[in-house]
Amino acid sequence: MRTLALLSIVAFALHAEAKTFQNSYVAFEVPDDWTCVQEGVAWTCTPQNPVFAKEAVIVLAAKVAGPEDNVNNFLSYLKQPKKVITKVGTPVPSKVMYAQQRALAGNVWVQAQHIGSEIQEYYTLYLATVKEQLAILVSFSAERNRYQKYNPVFDRAIKTLRIVATQKLLFHKTNTAGAGDMIGIQGGPGAQVDPANLLPPPEKKSKGGGGLMLWIGLAAILLAGVYYMTSRKGASSSKKRTSRPK
Secondary structure (H helix, E strand, C coil): CCHHHHHHHHHHHHHHHHEEEEECCCEEEEEEEEEEEEECCEEEEECCCHHHHHHHHEEEEEEEEECCCCCCHHHHHHCCEEEEECCCCCCEEEEEEEEEEEECCEEEEEEEECCCCCCCCCCCCCCCCCCCCEEEEEEEEHHHHHHHHHHHHHHHHHHCCEEEECHHHHHHCCCCCCCEEECCCEECCCCCCCCHHHEEECCCEECEEEEHHHHHHHHHHEEEHHHHHHHHHHHHHHHHHHHHCC
């Protein structure tokens, strides 16, 4: 009985410390000490503490689904190793931990985990799906030595992940943009999407993967950007702490 009561208290405490992030296409829970910001056509969620911000990041992106965007193609693509370029310019393939389909809130997603697919020594878990005319990618990345620390955060976000896109977004019709266009979506509950905000991606195609390669490339760029900026902030803070007035 005491163990059950203790588990209930811990579960309640974890729930009390969580908040719901929502943009125009998905919603999920993140810790109170995390922040989510829009980075062009994508979103990034990281710990507010600059020291921890380089340890983990969640990246979200969505686009108008193209003819090759479907669960089977996503699964085939994520089953294959990805190549990341090292600091010395050597391409190194990622290690695929697993790739499989799973149901979340009534929708079928592809879930896959790699190590070294975005940055070396980082685990990245991918979730990709298509609903009507909307394709969605969410990636969860953390340093290899810190993954156990952030695994409960990622697990909670995944278990609470749901698609909240409006009918206007799911059944997109416009003459100004075509299938495969990335979507610059504003955040906040009840946010609306203007079809004029659809942004065309670079001309880049991948056999069998649809536009997923573009998404993963975007996620890698954002992760690298977060790592670079937070590393600079951490180094700057450390320099200030160690410097002494002459």
